[in-house]
Amino acid sequence: MRSPALTTITLAGGALAATAAPAFAASPLHPALPTAKTGLAPLVSITKTPLVSRDIALAKRVAHVRGRTLESSYRKTARSMSITTLRRHHRHLKRELRIARRARAAERSVASPQLEAIAACESGGNPNTDTGNGFYGKYQFTLATWQAVGGSGNPARAPEGEQDRRAQMLMDRAGPGQWPVCGR
Incomplete structure (x- = not known):
């Protein structure tokens, strides 16, 4: 049995004609779909x-x-x-x-405990230290020393991981004597 709320569709003379359900018919079970007025905006908003x-x-x-x-x-x-x-x-x-x-x-510190102690003494462990006295970065490199271990530019602008690797290279080549006060 069909619900009286449904619209009836009839074939009249080869053309499709639709008739609306009477106004007193029961309300539909599903909420109204978007109309031409509301468009799809509510559905798009939900999605x-x-x-x-x-x-x-x-x-x-x-x-x-x-x-x-x-x-x-x-x-x-x-x-x-x-x-x-x-x-x-x-x-x-x-x-x-x-x-x-x-x-x-890749930028994280990979320094040994000995190098971390040297860095804490030299710059407080801050890789961006630039005191204006010719020493730069976490390990207070001079520009010549930085370039000798393969660095380029200003050590204070290099990532901390790179400063750690270069300091380890310097430690392996020359020992802790490169930091006369803090390397003891």
């Missing part, structure tokens, strides 16, 4: 909201691993993206997160 949230969370993680903060305008930018663009951007952010994590792991 897009979790994607926007996920995009923002991924972007925050990437920024955090890189030592930055996410710009406040990013949320607005993410909301303006289409669903397809958001999905593509998720893949991009996941790649960026892997790259940033690998880069951060």
